Amino acid sequence: GLPSAVTIYEVGPRDGLQNEQAIVPVEVKAEFVRRLVAAGLPVVEATSFVHPRWVPQLADAAELMADLGEAGRHLPVLVPNERGLDRALELGLEHIAIFGSATETFAAKNLNRTFDEQFAMFGPTVARARAAGMDVRAYVSMCFGDPWEGAVPIEQVVTAGTRLLDLGASQLSLGDTIGVATAGHVKALVAAFADAGVGTDRLAMHFHDTYGQALANTFSALQAGITTFDASAGGLGGCPYARSATGNLATEDLVWMLTGLGVDHGVDLDAVVETSVWMAGRLGRPSPSAVVRALGAA
Ligand code: HMG
Ligand code: MG
Numbered sequence: 001g002l003p004s005a006v007t008i009y010e011v012g013p014r015d016g017l018q019n020e021q022a023i024v025p026v027e028v029k030a031e032f033v034r035r036l037v038a039a040g041l042p043v044v045e046a047t048s049f050v051h052p053r054w055v056p057q058l059a060d061a062a063e064l065m066a067d068l069g070e071a072g073r074h075l076p077v078l079v080p081n082e083r084g085l086d087r088a089l090e091l092g093l094e095h096i097a098i099f100g101s102a103t104e105t106f107a108a109k110n111l112n113r114t115f116d117e118q119f120a121m122f123g124p125t126v127a128r129a130r131a132a133g134m135d136v137r138a139y140v141s142m143c144f145g146d147p148w149e150g151a152v153p154i155e156q157v158v159t160a161g162t163r164l165l166d167l168g169a170s171q172l173s174l175g176d177t178i179g180v181a182t183a184g185h186v187k188a189l190v191a192a193f194a195d196a197g198v199g200t201d202r203l204a205m206h207f208h209d210t211y212g213q214a215l216a217n218t219f220s221a222l223q224a225g226i227t228t229f230d231a232s233a234g235g236l237g238g239c240p241y242a243r244s245a246t247g248n249l250a251t252e253d254l255v256w257m258l259t260g261l262g263v264d265h266g267v268d269l270d271a272v273v274e275t276s277v278w279m280a281g282r283l284g285r286p287s288p289s290a291v292v293r294a295l296g297a298a
Helices: 012-019 026-038 061-072 082-090 104-111 115-131 154-166 183-195 214-223 251-261 269-283 290-296
Strands: 007-010 095-101 135-141 171-176 203-207 228-231
Touching (some): 061 082, 082 115, 095 115, 095 154, 115 154, 154 171, 171 228, 214 251
Parallel strands (some): 007 228, 135 171
């Protein structure tokens, strides 16, 4: 059967807003985060401490976290290196996420590192974070396909993922950065991690909905025993360094499906829809989420 409960890991403020052309004012971002927390989302990834020239949309990361104050301390933030970690430590943050690549090309495009060099960058970052008592999540991108390299061998994804976990990360989020995964591929990847000694308790799935497969992929992952799913309110998102990356699986679409399946999630659907409609108004365009369209028409 399916798991009785899952954790939804909300990435809208980070994965969503990193990809917006317009710069969203910091007070709007803070309100977005607060509304998502109030809607019952147990984890809300707030922003990234990356180089501000690489992602100008999130250059206000320190201001945002200062604005969120005490309530923001346990919210995860993306950190690629020791410089990013220093910035997070200065603010007393407790939870970071590193983000590696399963492919050589995307490591270069997204991190300015070779495949091997990325681990040398993350190693001391994770060691220092753990010594400071932080929790560390690791993402691995391009798990199902890469816009430059095409098909990505499953063994290569398992190698990248286990190397990230071995650095000291508590959870590995398997990213379908460009949304090309299909349900059978998801099943095969989860099985390959199991063969490598990485159980579903340490895995999360991060689907983008480019080909409209994110919910089917989620169902396949649920059947395989995965209990943490990344999603983005209103289906915002994409990676500025991955051509053809579109929005994440919309949180509303995920919540709708889980509720129908009787899988507990603890999230207030109406509150998330209301938040997405509000955010879409701020961004000046409608949400791509079908559930937002169905329920959000005021
Ligand atoms: P680099 O140019 O190689 O950096 O970029 P460097 O280490 O050579 O340092 C150069 C300068 O940058 C130095 O300053 C550093 O201090 C500064 P200088 O000494 O010249 O004055 N610097 C920083 N400043 C502020 N914050 C920092 C930082 N690091 C260095 N953290 C780097 C390497 C990793 C920094 C760069 O490539 C970068 O910032 N990349 C981030 C790209 C990104 O954020 N992409 C989107 C997130 S990933 C994603 O969306 C996928 C995901 O959703 C999952 C999925 O869908 O698959 C997670
Ligand atoms: Mg993503």
